[in-house]
Amino acid sequence: MITVGDVMNMRAFDRIWLAAPCEGAASREVVGVGTLDHEPFTGSYDLFERGEFIFTTLGFAAMHPDLAEEALLALIERDVAAVAVKPVALKALPEKVVAASAERGVPVFFYEGRYMERVIADLMNALDDDAAEWERNHLIDLMLAPSDEQAVRSTFFTIAGVTGATIQCLAIQAVTEDDASLRALQKVVEGVLAAYGDRWSDVERTFVCRYRAMILGFVSFKRPPLKAIAISDADLAKCIATAGPLVCGISQEVSLGEGDLALRQAMAALRTAHVEGGIVRWTTLRFDAFRAAARTDRLYARSADLMRSLLFDYDAEHDSDLGVTAQAFAAACGEVSRTAEALFQHPNTVRYRLKKIKEVLAVQDLTDRELAALLQLVYLA
Template sequence: MEKGCASMVRIREILALDPLAGFELLAGAGGLDNVLTNVTILDYETDSMDFSAFQKGDFILTSLFFAKDAPQLIVDAFRELLRRGIAGIAVKTVFYKTLPADMLRLADAMNVPVFAYHAASMEEIILAAHSYMLAKEQRELAAMRLDAMLGFGRAPSAVAESVRALDAMLYPHCVASFSTPREGGALNLGQKMPVPLFSDGQYSAFFPYHDGLLQLYTTADAERLAGAEDAMLRAYESCGVAPAAWRTGFSAPCHAYDFFDAAIRQSLYSNRVCQCFEKPRLRYGTLGVYRFLPALLEDKSVLAEYRAALTRLRCFEEESGIAMLDTLSAYAAAHGSVEQAAKRIYQHPNTVRNRVKKARALLALNDDWYEQIFILMGLYALEQT
């Protein structure tokens, strides 16, 4: 496994799992963000109070069986477990309905959560927690591999190798898509990674990535990519992604593993433009000049110039009270039509002309000033998403 991909899981995360729905927090609320490394059972008789089997980060499930006839052992045992660095403990109310006050005071003082629960079996809890931890690790590993694949300057052979590491079942012909929820949308993937979809000569793999869901729809031959978008939307639905509640960007088809990074990047760009213009879905090939603008936001030198220009315009706005950015945005959206821009912001055309002239002076724009304003406002619109 790649270095640095270890996943951190906090106690509050596993509380959302179904078998833990009946957990009642008794003490130690300050430790709900404790990182747990394992969920394990303490449910055996012991005379020696030897808890050396437990490690830092353990989340312990117990019925206090070892103290069923000796309640005085509970606090001493808990104190020893605290020394071991446990993340938290959940007590099944088999032998004890309440816990000693000293134990709860220790839990609060040490920020180690103590829960009581009644119904779920320990095996159910462990299975759900370990499944969640594994799925989170898989998601983060996939995201790390995608980040590495999308790094600029990667050799084609390295990209192809990254694709195989991501999922060895992927075919070489691909359309990538990236979906993010509209306002109020939600990704409903449950506790596991989305299951790949396989049919004769077609294979779709899904990867939760940043704030959305990436799909790689791949085929054994190029002709099978026909109708890919409809098939991909149906596949998203199988993962709980309702197309009406999401925005989806599609790449152009690619036909070799070493171009998968370009296809993924195109889907990310298309999705960003979807968000910018509030479109339900867009293909990369239909973006026009916006095919190129998202990449500029990843270029440090361009980004520095853009930020400097934005700072000058905002300083002018603060000093004058004039909505310069709104005016220039409307002007760019109207493709340089002063009259249309004026209608968009409910101003006189001469007001727009004067503000554009002032912006040219503020930014020291030369003969291609319109193109520069268009690019600047295009980047501004994309960044707002």
């Protein structure tokens, strides 16, 4: 999404400033661009659309200042994203325009800079890039939804132009959370992965794009991996580390038709990387890999939620602590003494609660060890 703030930061401007206070100006969405070179012949401003960023010199109002006020009020009424005025004919806003701008939240700017055509061209390029990014995001969202392998292959080709036998995905975020850092990091990652592809003859293609608040990298290989963990796996991690400060999750190398799984693996590894720092490979995850799988499987998640809800509801009705006890017992791998230490309770108190947990879950026939195994599944996600 392109915002008014993004437009204000464009290099085509020498200077741009609010002509009058307008709360929330920078966050308004920009969906198009327009110009006002002359007063509409019909006196109607209906040709201007909501969300457009309008540029004007208001030159037609040089001899008739009232026309400037009329034009600006009409544009504000149309709920355009913003109006940028080159202060040639108009040096200050009329009071009615100031009031309307504040009331409707439509900012009016004065600007100095290059030819208006250059400013508009830069903004149109930004809008085109944003539209292309939105389309890629949409395709990736579709790919993360359940689909067959042929559909995944087709979607990957549309997104990244890859046709290889296998694919490996990277999910990357900059250390600082701002759009400028992410875009700069994207350029570096593109170069790093291109160099990686040049070094490995089995690489069919590399591709990098932005997806929401992260960067996604794709490495397509011409041949299937010879082992469960490809030889290139560790080298890819070393390679991406040269891109500079970042957090990154790297997937396992999988068949192209399972590329959606590689995406999920990379994103799950990225979550772990935010905790541990640096670069995390899916192939080195153990418990976190199963936790990620549990979180993304709706049937598993619903089953675990049912068990937790039974304990939560009982605790709410009886002012008890079966839920926290069950979770601690699972974390302690079924050891009563460790559970008691974690909860600062007597072991007999824990044993009593375990008996009550079995009753609530209707699994009275289970041994404590079997109950621990069940609860470890329940609290895995």
